[in-house]
Amino acid sequence: MNVFLWVLQGLLAALFGGAGVMKITQPKEKLKAGLPWTEDFSPGAIKTIGGLELLAAIGLILPAVTGILPILTPLAATGLVIVMIGAALTHLRRKEPPAIVINLVLLALAAVVAWGRFGTYAF
Template identity: 45%
Template structure:
């Protein structure tokens, strides 16, 4: 079970790292041209960057506390926060009719829920 939780947390951390780097360092105008990132056209650059930083923090919080053995309770707390982020992503993509991306967000939400329950 521990190995499965590590794999799940590592997968989510990779997703969060990728999304965080993209939102933090790619300009809004260019980001809005990417498939799945059309939603950025309706948001301010600072809001997008804030989401990116939150995703970078999630990438760290999903793996590092357990790996270092310091404050391991932060892993399920981070996973619970990731669930909230995915609910927001599902709403945003749903409003744009991007139902395949909503399904991807549901998968990420389910993985995060399993990490949260397994690590609590």
């Protein structure tokens, strides 16, 4: 189970790290083509979401690897659950069912990491 959690952490870190960097570095106009939901948010809000995703990606890996404040790993996963709830609600409001499914899958994966790292498989 520990290996499975590490795989999930790595997958989530890669996905959210990439998404976070993209949202931080790209202008809103460029993001609109691939992420239509950005129309509803200010550039600052989009960068904040990207920053949260990037911090969570770092938090999924770095504390666990270094052994420094490893409690941050399940907290980062919990933060991603909250971000995905917000994302799913945004896509629900915009009537974008395929995006909601993706959000719910990512939410479930982050919840498994949070559950495992807060529970039996904590560091």
